[in-house]
Amino acid sequence: MAEKQKIIKGGIAAVLFLMVLLQAGCAFKDIDKRIFVVGIGIDPSEKVKDGYRVTLKLAKPIGNVKQATTPTYAYLSHDADSIALAVAEMETRTDKLLDLTHNRIIILNKELLSKDLASFMDFFTRRGDIQMICFVAVAANTSEKVLSFEPAIEAPASISLYNFFDNTGTESPNILTTFLFEFRREVLGKGIDAVLPIIDIDEENQEFKVEKSIVIKRGEEPMELTSEETKYFNSIANSASGFSYNVKEVNHSFVLKIYEVRVKYKLILNEGEPRIDMKITTVGYIGESKHRLNGMNLGKYDKLAAEHIKKQTVELLTKFQEKNVDPFGFGLRYRATRLSHKDTMDEWNRIYPDIKFNVTVKVKLKGTGAVE
Numbered sequence: 001m002a003e004k005q006k007i008i009k010g011g012i013a014a015v016l017f018l019m020v021l022l023q024a025g026c027a028f029k030d031i032d033k034r035i036f037v038v039g040i041g042i043d044p045s046e047k048v049k050d051g052y053r054v055t056l057k058l059a060k061p062i063g064n065v066k067q068a069t070t071p072t073y074a075y076l077s078h079d080a081d082s083i084a085l086a087v088a089e090m091e092t093r094t095d096k097l098l099d100l101t102h103n104r105i106i107i108l109n110k111e112l113l114s115k116d117l118a119s120f121m122d123f124f125t126r127r128g129d130i131q132m133i134c135f136v137a138v139a140a141n142t143s144e145k146v147l148s149f150e151p152a153i154e155a156p157a158s159i160s161l162y163n164f165f166d167n168t169g170t171e172s173p174n175i176l177t178t179f180l181f182e183f184r185r186e187v188l189g190k191g192i193d194a195v196l197p198i199i200d201i202d203e204e205n206q207e208f209k210v211e212k213s214i215v216i217k218r219g220e221e222p223m224e225l226t227s228e229e230t231k232y233f234n235s236i237a238n239s240a241s242g243f244s245y246n247v248k249e250v251n252h253s254f255v256l257k258i259y260e261v262r263v264k265y266k267l268i269l270n271e272g273e274p275r276i277d278m279k280i281t282t283v284g285y286i287g288e289s290k291h292r293l294n295g296m297n298l299g300k301y302d303k304l305a306a307e308h309i310k311k312q313t314v315e316l317l318t319k320f321q322e323k324n325v326d327p328f329g330f331g332l333r334y335r336a337t338r339l340s341h342k343d344t345m346d347e348w349n350r351i352y353p354d355i356k357f358n359v360t361v362k363v364k365l366k367g368t369g370a371v372e
Contacts, residue, residue: 035059035096036103038073038159041143042120043109045079052112052120053079054086055144056098075148083123100127104162105135106180107143107199113214113222117187125184132181135165138214140200152206161199164210173231173240174211190345191332193217193325195233198224215325223323232316235261236280237328244287247308256305256365257287267334275356276330280313283364298365306361317357326352 039057046053055077062072076093080086091098106124124130139146154160163169165177176197186194194216200209213230215223225233234240235258245256260283268275286301320327331348338344 029097032061033096034099035061035094036099036101038103039105039107039147039161040100040103040124041107041109041139041147042083042112043139043142043144044111047079048081051079051081052083052086053077053144054083054090055147056087056090057147058094058098059102073150077144083120087123100129101131103130103134104159105137105165107137107139107146108196109143110138110140110214110222113138113216117216117218118184121184121187124180130180132179134180135162136178136180136183136196137161137165137210138196138198140198140212146199146201146208149201149208151208160208164199164208165197171242172211173234173242174227176213176230176234176238187216187218189332191326191335191348192329193327195225195237195327215320215323215327217325220324223320223325228312229316229319232312233327236263236313236316239263245305245309247305254289254301255287256282256284256363258282258284260284265330267330267337269351273356274351274354275358276317277358278313278317278360280309280359280361281364282309282361283366285365285367298367302363302365305363305365309363310359310361313359313361314357317359321353321355321357324353330355 036059037056038059041055041057043053043055045051055075058074058076060072060074076090078086078089078093080089087098112120124134125132151160160169164175167177176195178194178196183194183196186192195213196216197210198212198214200212201207202209211227211230213225213233215225217223231240239261241259241261242257245258247254247256262281263278265276265278268277282305317328331345331352334348334351335344338347341347
């Protein structure tokens, strides 16, 4: 019996050895044979009808980062009928393999947002070497200009655009982060509309400016949000903290610094007039005031701040409703809670234009700052 087991084991080992010999060679390429793409920009083509101009930002290899005095990047651009063809053509213009695995940002031109986004974004979601956690943003002018812009304070071998969106650098409620997988899901899905940050360049042509956003609904014209609207949306939808609210009243004018936001809402459809009950709780302190403040009056300041935030929030929700966009995903909540119903989106589309918003805001100020 033992002899038979040895023969079987020997046969298995021989088969495995032969299988290893028959394996194809590895496709690995040394790092010096690769050039890393660190940014992709897409604009409408001026040369190819209904085509695209694709720009790649490439990280040039350097021997010593400390010796570099300026950011070291190269750029390739090409016009073609599709993204895939443009990238394939650019592969013939470099002696190294275009490595997309380290790319973290895709920048779109505003003009493309009114087109069928699913068609040209298919390239990015289909390729296995592009991360689904890439940031997706919109250029205020052209993506080629934004991608090739090098801020005055950008360090060598650093990509400042990454720091805006990955929460390792600057943190601001005006800065939205949308990943590629989120963008694809919201563009193709029903019940929620995608929101992308807008990347601009300041008037002095020195630095990036990321403070606005844009709502995208498939088949509709995009809706651009102001800096203030972006801040309110990001704080409510994503519980963004670290922002300021400017409260102005007759006898009081102060700035709130909020470091915690909690939001809950319910769809009330079976109790008379359809409505959305939204409860917002914020925690913070007074960061600046034009008048002397008394810590004993925090309850009064809480109410003033709550009234201000409520007014701004209702105005924003109403504006979304009038434009027939739903970046908060109320329709998605409606679908998720009525899985057994048919034609749920048709029902929601009838309800949404007339639904009422019942917003309750509770502000908890922990103090008036270091001084009264």
